Amino acid sequence: MIDTFDLTLPAERWSVLLGPSGVGKTSLLRLIAGLPCAARLDGRIAASDGAPLAPRVAMMAQDDQLLPWASALDNVMIGARLRGDRPQRDLARGLLVDVGLGDRAARKPAQLSAGQRQRVALARTLYEDRAVVLLDEPFSALDVLTRHRMQDMAARLLHGRTVVLITHDPAEAIRLADRAWIVSRKGIAPCGLPDDIPPRAPEAAATLAAQAALLQRMRRFCAPRAA
Template identity: 55%
Template sequence: MPAKGTVSVSRVPAPGFRIELPSGLSLGGAPVLGPCAVEVPAGRCTALLGPSGSGKSTLVRLAAGLLAPPSAAAVTTTDGAPLKGRIAWMAQQDLLVPWRDALGNVTLGARLRGRRADADRARALLAEVGLTPADGAKRPAQLSGGMRQRVALARTLMEDRPVVLMDEPFSAVDAPTRHRLQELAARLLAGRTVLLVTHDPLEALRLADRILVLSGTPASPSEVAVPHGTPPRPARDGELLAAQGALLERLAEAA
């Protein structure tokens, strides 16, 4: 079994993509997003922030193909190929199946596709996110909320896809675990195209190469400058902490 810290990752070229909403988007008759275009650069992490209900999760679901786009809207890629089949998805909820243990949940994707799962890689990923072999043998009901979220992260990494969509992926874990999982995700997702929804300004500033804030009614995106340095940026960095305060004030105004 690979040792902790040596999980292999593929280097499949990651496409950038663009979500175009020339007429905006309404849900249930209520306008959510105004006319806009959201660029997600290839091989970089883009973070989406904004008040609840501003359309962050809606944009991610559009990219994932989980929401039918309105008329004239489109999701296009820099290489011209569809995103379908190239996406790994991590939702706010862990979405673990209760009848399989943690290891079985990490390997679920391969089994659903009728392929042989790489159990050694799955065990190594569970170790990377701080879970023991004994934890891997437990079912979700036997795990804490934070442990289940770590299993969900391992399952997302197990998919090894060039595009990763993450909707509040670390919201259920305590602050120290969240910090460590940010480090892990930044390392294992380096070079992939990541769209990250978060309510945490510090998380966005640590992990993102590009930050977009949704504000207004209906909402539209605007870009925020990120601190210097390569993600994951140190949480104690002075420039990052100053940027965190400014971004928090901006989000408060948007709300």
């Protein structure tokens, strides 16, 4: 998959890894999180403070990964239960209010829309209160309006954390990134971003121009090899 690369992700900022499916973005994220992964890593992943990274990581994926048998509230607190900590109901309720689901705490995932389920997953990620948050295309299965709302909400609620977002959508990269890279089989290359602070307005001229430029670049950079 990806060959050789050296990537430094800034702390307390949104780093976006943009690339087509199948280049190993998810594997990279799983390696950072210390999760079992088919890919082999010849090298090192380390935090600048030298402390191990894996225990400080929370993750959110495209599939909401909620427990179908548990209420929204119980889903938010599952991390505490798995660790054997006392679940903090008030904290979890507060987080559900933050993601706009204060009145849905008792609902089960099947009774929620895809967007609402993803918001429960966001609340669960926030409950973990980790310094590093890994997002594996968490918004890509949502319709465009819901996706924009989720992006704004995630940008607001994850502010101040070190976020790594994986996406195949240049618009999402331009909206949310403090730093962004294009990932392809050829390697990893940084890409330019507008000067303003994310989350950027999706309709702003600078955002749209950057998005178009990035798409152009992706098409060249990620072109499939001649068969």
